[in-house]
Every structure is written in structure tokens, then in C-alpha cells.
Amino acid sequence: MGKGFKEKVYQVVAKITKGEVLSYQDVAKKAGSPKACRAVGNIMNRHHIKGLPCHRVIRSDASVGGYFWGTKKKIKRLKEEGVKIESGKVIGFKKRK
DNA sequence: AGGGTGACCCGCT
């Protein structure tokens, strides 16, 4: 296990600790394909794996991004983990723009 | 700020 892109994504996301947030591009990069940022989100969407903290994965512009169960839920979960979010943006995240 | 293109995966036709 861990040969395919998806498997790598699972591993990377599963390694995200409580209160930490990573961007889709960062996950994609760690998974071996920096340009597969879109695929990462798609994988979560089509295969919402239980036990996988996909809510800790946000956009590279610090916006929370989408969520299978709803963006509102995603924000709530992140806040409960100690992540400061304001106006749909993660405070303290280095956005590229 | 908005639109268009690029890269990758999955489901449907």
C-alpha cells in the first residue's frame, strides 16, 4: 500500500496533526505530483475516507475551500481544533497571493 | 478581480 497517488494522499493527510492545516497543493506535492492539487480534492470528494482528516486540507490562498459535508462543517471542525478562521480564511496560513 | 488553461482522478455515456 502506498504505491498509487491516492494512497500517498491518504498517508500525507493522515499525518496532519490536530490544529495543523495543509494546502491541497502541499499535499499533492508530498504525494509526488505538485500539479495534482485538483485531483486531491477530487479524491476526497469521491472517496470521503472515514478517519481521514480531510477537513485539515485547505486552499493555497488560505481559504477553507470545499468540503463533502459542507464548508460550514469544515470551518466548525477546524475551529474546534484550535484553528483561527475569519471570513472563510485561515488565520496564520501563508497564502501565496 | 475575473477568466482561461493546466494536471489528475473518477463516473457516466
Next chain:
DNA sequence: CAGCGGGCCACCC
């Protein structure tokens, strides 16, 4: 079985 389009995105113009 093969092709097309859409999606929890990112970057450039």
C-alpha cells in the same frame, strides 16, 4: 472498451 466532462484546485494573463 474508449472517450468526454466535471471536480473540495493552482497559476498566469
